[in-house]
Amino acid sequence: MQLSHLVDFFLHPVYFEQPDQLRKGRLFVRGCLLTSLFSTSYVWLSVLFEYQKGVYFMVMNVVGFLLLPLLAKTRLPIALLGNLYVTLGATAVLVLTYFSGGIWSAIYPWIVSIPLLALLVVNKFSGAVWGGIALACMVYFGVLDMRGIALPVEYNVEMKTWWFTTILTGLLLIILFVGFVFEVVQTGALRELESKNAKLEEQKTTIASQSEALEKLIEEKDYIIRILAHDLRNPLSNIDGLADMMESKRYVGQEDEFLGMVKRTANNALHLIERVLEMDKADQRESIDMDPVDVAEVLQELIESINETARRKDIAIKLNNAARSTSVVGERVYVLQIFENLLSNAIKFSKGGTKVSITVANTNSSLMVKVADEGPGVRPEEEDRLFKKFSKLSSRPTGEESSAGLGLSLVKRYVELLGGKIWHEGGAAIGATFAVELPLTGRPDRG
Known part of the structure; x- marks a missing residue:
């Protein structure tokens, strides 16, 4: 023992x-x-x-x-x-x-x-x-x-010398023993204190980490709410524009067509809510289920639904599709959100009497889509803030539209989830041009 x-x-x-x-x-x-x-x-x-x-x-x-x-x-x-x-x-x-x-x-x-x-x-x-x-x-x-x-x-006093030698030696030994025990106790106490301090530091680190995680979680919650507020504004605005068109006598007989557009826009909004809430899990999704998506079809659908908003500002939307293949690997709702945000921004920051150009082309095994407007453009010193959350630039919407500073950060997030890239092409004499590159389902037909 x-x-x-x-x-x-x-x-x-x-x-x-x-x-x-x-x-x-x-x-x-x-x-x-x-x-x-x-x-x-x-x-x-x-x-x-x-x-x-x-x-x-x-x-x-x-x-x-x-x-x-x-x-x-x-x-x-x-x-x-x-x-x-x-x-x-x-x-x-x-x-x-x-x-x-x-x-x-x-x-x-x-x-x-x-x-x-x-x-x-x-x-x-x-x-x-x-x-x-x-x-x-x-x-x-x-x-x-x-x-x-x-x-x-x-x-026995005859043994006095031996008596003093042994007894006093014992005193020395016991004093050494006391000192040794004291040193051992002190060392043990110091080690225990060091151990407690180490645990305390570890607990402080854990608390700090939990506090940081909590702050991040609160920020993400706030971010999710802002995402919903931002991305629901566009489809609701489109629905409002389509409703105005349905009330107009100029479009008599097209009610069924407009109703279909309203339904698609509403479904997209509902689907967006589901996807955004899905991103609000403990670890946000690092990947998504990939399916073929026809970008040309998505763009045409978007142009039809957003055209009334553009018409109100006297802005023309031009689509130039030079691609041999427009089927990308992705998820339809994310593809739709990417280009809806880019088109909405282009219209939002353009003055009346201008145009928004959409160019579609193939590059190797990718599809490149460029959205260009004739607005005030992006200042060179502000380019590094383009894709950051809640970042607002000096340019302001031309029709008193609101801007939460979330659109481009969302676009970047969606593009990354689809395995693509997005960037701003600076140096243009007028307006802003954003390019999106997404992987094709297969290499384009060279004909």
Whole structure:
């Protein structure tokens, strides 16, 4: 059985609930066991020096220090047990000093060990009290000698040299022992403190990480709400424009066609809500289910639904499809959102009497779509902010439309989910041009 297990065997479970009490309890038990072992050697020395009272008191110490740990099984305060330990040792030292010559006894210097043990095993207050008692006893023996009162010497004085050599050597050993125990206790306490500090730092790091994650989650929640508000505005505006057209007498007979457009736009809005909410999971989607999507068909549908909004601002939408293949790998709702945002922005930032051009072409195994307007364009110093969330540039909508600064960040997110690229082509003399490149379902037919 290891010493640590033996020590813990003597401790009541209540000590394990408080680290400080557990440390003191273990120190008390160790002190009792080691002092008992140390006292055993002095039993034999007392026999050797024919010191009868030494034999009695050292046997008392051995038995007493072996029995004291059993009291730690009770709920007695550790301070009380520690003081019983010191009392037992102090009694033996003082009595044996008295009966071996007082101030001229080899045991006399042992009195200094009494407050040291109290300080180590109990606390500073107990050490101070026992220090006072030890000082008083040392002065008492000195006063007796100054008054000429001779104290009995009951050991074999013919062995006086050996007596002093062994007893004082024992004092040195016990002082070294006390110092060693103190160092071990201090080292253990420092290690425990370092361990607690390390755990505290780890907890602080965890809390900081959780706080950062919470802030990010709140930001993402806010972002989702803004996404919905932004991307639902376009289809609702289109539905409003189609409703105006249905009310107009100029389009009599086209109600069914407009109704179909309204239905498609509403379905797209509902589908968008489902997809955006899906992105609000703990880890946003890193991939999506890929299916063939005809971009030309999507663009034509968008032009039809957004044409009324453009007509109100007297803006013409021109589509130039030079691609041999317009089927890309992606998801229809994301493809629709990409180009609806780009077209809506182009119309939003263009003045009346201008045009928005859509160019479709093939490049290797990709489809490139460029949306160009004749608005104020993008300042060179603002290009690095184009695709950032909630970033608003100096350009303002020309028809008092609102802008949340989310459109292009959403477009970039959708394009990346589809495995494509998007960029702004700077250097144009007028307007802004955005290019989107998406992977084709197959290499374009070279004809």
